[in-house]
Structure formats: C-alpha cells, structure tokens
Amino acid sequence: MTLEPVAAHAPLELEHFLPYRLSILSNTVSQSIATEYQDRFELSMTEWRVMTILARFPEISAREVVDRSAMDKVAVSRAVARLVDAGRVDRGIHDGDKRRSVLKLSEAGWAIHDEVAPLARAHERELLARLDEGEQAQLNSILDKLLAL
Amino acid sequence: MTLEPVAAHAPLELEHFLPYRLSILSNTVSQSIATEYQDRFELSMTEWRVMTILARFPEISAREVVDRSAMDKVAVSRAVARLVDAGRVDRGIHDGDKRRSVLKLSEAGWAIHDEVAPLARAHERELLARLDEGEQAQLNSILDKLLAL
DNA sequence: TGCAATTGGTTACAAGTGAAACTATAACGT
DNA sequence: ACGTTATAGTTTCACTTGTAACCAATTGCA
Secondary structure: OOOOHHHHHOOOOHHHOHHHHHHHHHHHHHHHHHHHHHHHHOOOHHHHHHHHHHHHOOOEOHHHHHHHHOOOHHHHHHHHHHHHHOOOEEEEEOOOOOOOEEEEEOHHHHHHHHHHHHHHHHHHHHHHOOOOHHHHHHHHHHHHHHHOO | OOOOHHHHHOOOOHHHOHHHHHHHHHHHHHHHHHHHHHHHHOOOHHHHHHHHHHHHOOOEOHHHHHHHHOOOHHHHHHHHHHHHHOOOEEEEEOOOOOOOEEEEEOHHHHHHHHHHHHHHHHHHHHHHOOOOHHHHHHHHHHHHHHHOO
C-alpha cells in the first residue's frame, strides 16, 4: 500500500534548505580567502582570526580573544602559541594577575596583517558586487536579526 | 610621528565583515541541529548529509553523492562505510560497472531519516521566524545570487 | 587566615580530516 | 587485442581539532 515511497518519506531538499545553503556559502567564501594567505604566509584561518582581533584590540588577554571571536579557548591557545613562536605576536603577563596574558601583534605581525587585510576586504567587495545597494543593506539587516542571540 | 597607530593599520572590523558573519551564523545553525542527532543517533554531520542526499536520490553512487554534496570524496567514503556498517545504508554494485557502488537507505536508515528530517526543518523554521515574509523572500533571492557560481 | 571554588591557560588523548598513494575496473586510441 | 589513461573508491599518513583532564594563580567566604 505504498505508492511513491520516496515522497512518503518527505526527504529534505537540501538545495532549498537554509542551513545547508548558508554552510555552502560560508565555506566557499572563507575558503577562497583562506587559500590566499595560507600558502603565502603559512597562516591558518584560526591564526588569522586571532590576528584580526589583536589588530583591533591590542593588549588583550587570550580570554578576551575568545570572548570576542566566538572561537574555542583551546583553538585560541594553540593559535596564539604558534603566532608567538613565529614571532608574529608578543606575549606578556598581566600586572596583578599572573594567569592572564597580554597579547599584541609584533612588527612582523602587523606587516602580515597589512598585507592580508586589504586582500580579505577585496574578496568581500567582490562578493557584495553581485548585489545592488538595496540588497546589501537588506542582507546586513537580515544577518543582524539572525545573529542576534 | 605616529598618532593613532592602530587606525593607521586599518584593522578589519570582524563584526561587520560579511565572511566572518556568515561563518558564525552557519556554524551556530549547523551545530545546533547537529547536537540534536549526534547524541541521539550517534550520527555525525557528514553521515547525516550523506543520508539526506540518499533520501532524495536513492540508488546513486558514492561519486554522485560527492557531486551533489560539495563534500570531499574521502569524507563520503568514510561516512558511507560507517553507515553501511551500522546497517543504515545498503551498498550494492552497479550492473555493468563494477567500480561503482549503488547506495540507498535501508529500513533502519529511513527510520532515522524520518525522525531527524522534521527536527532539522523545525530548526530552520525557528530561525526563519525571526524574519518577516518579505525578509525571508529577500534572503532567499540574495542567497541565490551569492551562491550562483 | 585558610581552604574550597573559579578562572586563565595548557596539555594529553581520541577522533576527524585532507592530500597523496594505491587497487580495481573501465574507456580510449591505435 | 593491447597498452595507456581515466575513473570509483579505499587506505595510509601526517596534521588538525575537540573534549576532558590538568596546573597555577586568584577569588570568595567561613
């Protein structure tokens, strides 16, 4: 008594399923930017994220990087370790709380940042170029709503 | 002679950077769905994706799963192996091409699918509930443009 | 003061992942 | 028909990642 057995199961249509579409888009975009700096600077995506945070908020602790980045603390710890190792980040100790680190980009770190940041912005512009002004504004406002915890 | 040294470096503002926002949103959404089925069914995200593809397109080869899923072939191979192992997918061999597999969900596979799919759809609805009708339509059309290769 | 609970950060171990090498089959060109 | 090339899929190895355990410094409070 089962005509159209597949339809009876109501499979998801991935190509119209929002979470799936978001994931494809996000991966494509992030990856296309990442491949540019990964080879050139031997820089992982996590490391680059940490660097952008430190560029905007110098002299913060690893904990604050975690808070500001929505990354997990182990990932940050490892990224910072490698960045310090590579001489791209300077790590100090907080006065009055010896647990806390105080992180900032080194000269070398800034040099890389200043090369990669425009490149990332260019990718964003290229992506947004497919939308007109109105759509760009709509997208922003929609993302605001979806990201509001 | 460097006043405002940070501004001079023009750091990215992650919270307004589209690729970053997409990535946060996508990870949050996918993860919130995934945690529901991971514990309950011991099912990884990759395996679930393969299952959704097989639900929509039964009797296809692993190769076709790769093509339709934008996943990498090793990941698919492993996911399929585990699904077959767990009795959730039946694997046959293509007539006339012994290299190709012919995959489809087993009874047990369909049973899981039929539990998880509505759950995934509920998450999508919950997400979209934050937007009004017009915004939902805009988002769809914008995603269409951004995803058009 | 002293000791349990919390916090910043690292380490250890298991699981997951990707690139490249490999096996088996099929397709192609001569 | 036969050797070359291409394809489907798996395996291996090195690397990454996540979870939980851990250490050290700090806080809270009896």
